[in-house]
Amino acid sequence: xxxxxxxxxxxxxxxxxxxxxxxxxxxxxxxxxxxxxxxxxxxxxxxxxxxxxxxxxxxxxxxxxxxxxxxxxxxxxxxxxxxxxxxxxxxxxxxxxxxxxxxxxxxxxxxxxxxxxxxxxxxxxxxxxxxxxxxxxxxxxxxxxxxxxxxxxxxxxxxxxxxxxxxxxxxxxxxxxxxxxxxxxxxxxxxxxxxxxxxxxxxxxxxxxxxxxxxxxxxxxxxxxxxxxxxxxxxxxxxxxxxxxxxxxxxxxxxxxx
Amino acid sequence: xxxxxxxxxxxxxxxxxxxxxxxxxxxxxxxxxxxxxxxxxxxxxxxxxxxxxxxxxxxxxxxxxxxxxxxxxxxxxxxxxxxxxxxxxxxxxxxxxxxxxxxxxxxxxxxxxxxxxxxxxxxxxxxxxxxxxxxxxxxxxxxxxxxxxxxxxxxxxxxxxxxxxxxxxxxxxxxxxxxxxxxxxxxxxxxxxxxxxxxxxxxxxxxxxxxxxxxxxxxxxxxxxxxxxxxxxxxxxxxxxxxxxxxxxxxxxxxxxxxxxxxxxxxxxxxxxxxxxxxxxxxxxxxxxxxxxxxxxxxxxxxxxxxxxxxxxxxxxxxxxxxxxxxxxxxxxxxxxxxxxxxxxxx
Numbered sequence: 001x002x003x004x005x006x007x008x009x010x011x012x013x014x015x016x017x018x019x020x021x022x023x024x025x026x027x028x029x030x031x032x033x034x035x036x037x038x039x040x041x042x043x044x045x046x047x048x049x050x051x052x053x054x055x056x057x058x059x060x061x062x063x064x065x066x067x068x069x070x071x072x073x074x075x076x077x078x079x080x081x082x083x084x085x086x087x088x089x090x091x092x093x094x095x096x097x098x099x100x101x102x103x104x105x106x107x108x109x110x111x112x113x114x115x116x117x118x119x120x121x122x123x124x125x126x127x128x129x130x131x132x133x134x135x136x137x138x139x140x141x142x143x144x145x146x147x148x149x150x151x152x153x154x155x156x157x158x159x160x161x162x163x164x165x166x167x168x169x170x171x172x173x174x175x176x177x178x179x180x181x182x183x184x185x186x187x188x189x190x191x192x193x194x195x196x197x198x199x200x201x202x203x204x205x206x207x208x209x210x211x212x213x214x215x216x217x218x219x220x221x222x223x224x225x226x227x228x229x230x231x232x233x234x235x236x237x238x239x240x241x242x243x244x245x246x247x248x249x250x251x252x253x254x255x256x257x258x
Numbered sequence: 259x260x261x262x263x264x265x266x267x268x269x270x271x272x273x274x275x276x277x278x279x280x281x282x283x284x285x286x287x288x289x290x291x292x293x294x295x296x297x298x299x300x301x302x303x304x305x306x307x308x309x310x311x312x313x314x315x316x317x318x319x320x321x322x323x324x325x326x327x328x329x330x331x332x333x334x335x336x337x338x339x340x341x342x343x344x345x346x347x348x349x350x351x352x353x354x355x356x357x358x359x360x361x362x363x364x365x366x367x368x369x370x371x372x373x374x375x376x377x378x379x380x381x382x383x384x385x386x387x388x389x390x391x392x393x394x395x396x397x398x399x400x401x402x403x404x405x406x407x408x409x410x411x412x413x414x415x416x417x418x419x420x421x422x423x424x425x426x427x428x429x430x431x432x433x434x435x436x437x438x439x440x441x442x443x444x445x446x447x448x449x450x451x452x453x454x455x456x457x458x459x460x461x462x463x464x465x466x467x468x469x470x471x472x473x474x475x476x477x478x479x480x481x482x483x484x485x486x487x488x489x490x491x492x493x494x495x496x497x498x499x500x501x502x503x504x505x506x507x508x509x510x511x512x513x514x515x516x517x518x519x520x521x522x523x524x525x526x527x528x529x530x531x532x533x534x535x536x537x538x539x540x541x542x543x544x545x546x547x548x549x550x551x552x553x554x555x556x557x558x559x560x561x562x563x564x565x566x567x568x569x570x571x572x573x574x575x576x577x578x579x580x581x582x583x584x585x586x587x588x589x590x591x592x593x594x595x596x597x598x599x600x601x602x603x604x605x
Contacts, residue, residue, distance in 0.1 A: 040262065047265040051272045155276030162279050190367065191287055192313045200280070 017216075017238070024216045028146055031139050041144040049110045049145070049211075050152030054159060056109060057102050061160035064101060065093060065167025073175060085172060086187035093164040094191065095199050100247055102160045103206035106153050107239035111214035114145050115235030118218025119228040127219070142219060146211035153207030154200055198254040205246050210239045291325050297342035299327070302357040302370070302388045307337045310359055310368040316341045318355075318372040323347035326370060341370060343382075351388075352379030358391040 068089045076082050118141060121127050130137040169183050214235035221231035288294050291313055307329060316324035324343035332338050343351060352375030360371045373391065382388065423429060427436035434440060464470060468477025475481065505511055509518030547555055 043266050043269050044262070046269045046273070051265075051268050054272065151273075154280075155273060158276045158279040158283075161283075188286055188290060192291065193284075193287055194313070196283060196287060 020220065021213060021216050024142075024219075025212060027138060028143060028212065031136070031143050032147070035136055035139040035143070038140050038144050041140055042147055045144045045148035046152055048113075049106075049148045050155060053106060053109055053152070053156055057105060057156045057160045058163050060101065060105055061093075061098070061163035062167035062170075064097065064160075065089060065164035065169075066171040068092065068097070068164075069168040069171030070174075073172065082176070083186060086168060086178075086183050087190050089168045090165055090187040091191060091195060093168075094161055095195050096247075098161045098164060099157050099199050099203045099206065100243060102157050103153060103203065103210065103243045104240055106149070106156065106207070107210045107214075107236055107243060110149060111210045111235045111239040112232040114149075114211065114214035115218040115221070116228050116232035118142075118145075118215060119221035119231035122219065122221050123223060123225065123227055138219075142215045145215050146208060149211030149214075150204060150208040153210065154203040157199075157203045194254075194258045198250060198258075202246065202250040205250070206243050209242045209246065213238045213242060296345055297324065297327075298345055298348045298382070298384050299340055299342055300351070300382050300384075300386050300388055301338060301340045302390050303332065304337050304339065304359065304390050305392055306359075307339060308359050308361075308368055308393075310339065310370065314368050314370065315362075316343060316370045316372065317360075318347065318351060319374055321347075323351070323372075339370070349381050350374070351382045352376060353382055353386065353388075354379050355382070355388055356391045357388045358393050360393065 069085060072088060073082065073085055076085050076088070118127075121141070127137045127141070130140065165187060168187075169178075169180060172178055172183065217231045217235040217238065221227040285294070310326060310329065312326055312328060314326045315322045316326065324341050324347070326339055327342045328340045330338050351372055354375035356373045356375070358371050358373060359368055361368050372388070420431075424432045424435055426432060465473045465476055468474060502513075506514045507518075509515060515522045
């Protein structure tokens with residue numbers, strides 16, 4: 001199967017992609033439980049998608065915490081509510097900004113990588129060769145990558161949240177003589193399970209769909225070298241869009257449930 | 259192979275650390291929400307919880323000692339809230355503690371505040387229900403402020419009308435500000451007051467100099483001596499009066515007996531009774547005397563009887579005179595003188 005016009009976002013293509021990704025999803029679930037799990041490849045993908053993204057996410061997280069604190073501090077200081085700063089920054093990072101920004105970064109780095117890699121394998125007919133040699137390419141290439149992104153993104157978000165917390169502390173410490181204990185106490189003063197669990201579940205879905213969409217775009221990319229770039233590009237664009245869609249649904253559900 | 263092993267180790271470390279962060283976050287939030295201890299559950303019933311939510315803090319004297327675990331409606335539309343209190347802090351929550359709902363600053367979330375009970379009170383126990391104090395709502399305050407502002411508007415409009423009347427010169431205050439004769443009168447009055455004060459000054463000078471009666475009162479030492487003596491006499495009089503009253507109180511003398519002796523009062527009572535009966539008898543007698551048929555009435559009222567009596571008395575007087583003369587004549591007779599001489603000798 002090949003995507004008809006991967007570089008165009010027309011309605012027909014959109015519906016076809018939705019159908020294709022849904023099929024891809026069920027195929028993934030079926031393959032996950034039916035076929036042998038490629039553990040070695042899964043670890044390899046975890047390393048590439050998770051560990052190798054840590055530096056990018058970490059730097060971004062520190063800057064995110066720092067920037068948010070520096071930006072919000074004067075407004076809250078004017079209101080006389082500077083004491084709320086740690087709490088406000090930490091909750092916004094923990095519930096919304098962290099998961100979404102880190103997922104977008106992850107989609108940019110890992111999604112495009114998966115799309116381009118699988119697409120190049122498709123172009124160079126390596127996937128076809130695997131099929132011929134009785135190796136299940138879907139199980140080896142797609143299941144491992146989707147599983148790895150599903151597990152690695154939440155872990156990256158945990159790291160990112162922690163580093164953003166430190167970044168916020170550094171940002172506030174530069175302006176006021178606040179102790180770490182007081183900062184920690186204020187940051188956690190209004191954090192509840194209802195903030196942590198929906199955010200964590202959301203990031204699991206983000207990771208899953210980034211892996212699934214990127215794999216789909218690469219797995220069914222067009223022929224030729226241009227197909228590789230287009231697949232990488234489509235993987236990032238579609239993943240980013242889906243991240244916001246999932247975020248919207250998650251906010252609605254969280255609001256209903258809490 | 260070595261590279262793959264290295265990757266596996268790095269992934270392992272990465273996953274472990276990531277999970278450790280997650281577990282730490284769970285632990286910290288759980289500790290804050292008091293999930294890992296064995297909390298003491300106490301409850302309270304409110305008419306209005308003002309937006310309180312599950313997980314909100316419970317504070318005692320400003321220290322967080324627990325969380326709100328559940329909120330539910332009761333049959334009478336009141337709200338039943340259950341709180342999980344930290345076991346080690348429960349000792350400080352007494353059975354007579356009261357619960358109210360406050361907020362963490364103007365923009366903060368709601369908190370349940372426990373107002374401390376008596377120091378030596380009994381600590382709360384599991385499933386106890388604490389008494390509640392309903393706080394004044396900000397809406398009620400705003401409503402009061404609204405009423406006050408309306409009243410202020412009315413007062414200010416009335417003040418405007420008053421000041422207009424004053425400006426026009428209506429009424430007493432208007433005259434104060436507009437009438438020039440009033441100011442002239444006030445001017446005269448102040449001049450008079452000045453004159454009076456000058457006179458008073460002169461008077462005080464004279465008093466200081468000891469002139470006149472008042473001056474002597476202040477300056478003459480003999481007068482003060484006389485006053486002193488008079489006061490000493492007064493003192494003596496009061497002492498004597500005190501002694502007299504003491505004696506009366508002790509029952510000494512007639513007055514003392516009058517006030518203290520009950521037998522005297524009894525006697526007086528009997529005497530008054532007797533006097534009453536005597537006066538009754540006298541009244542009867544007087545009635546009888548008034549009666550025409552009685553002899554006494556004749557004596558008192560009848561003039562003919564009085565005339566007859568007078569004639570009788572005159573006749574008696576004349577008779578007596580005649581008898582006396584007769585007796586003298588007899589004494590002067592020789593026979594009688596001889597007889598009387600013999601009698602004297604016998605004695």
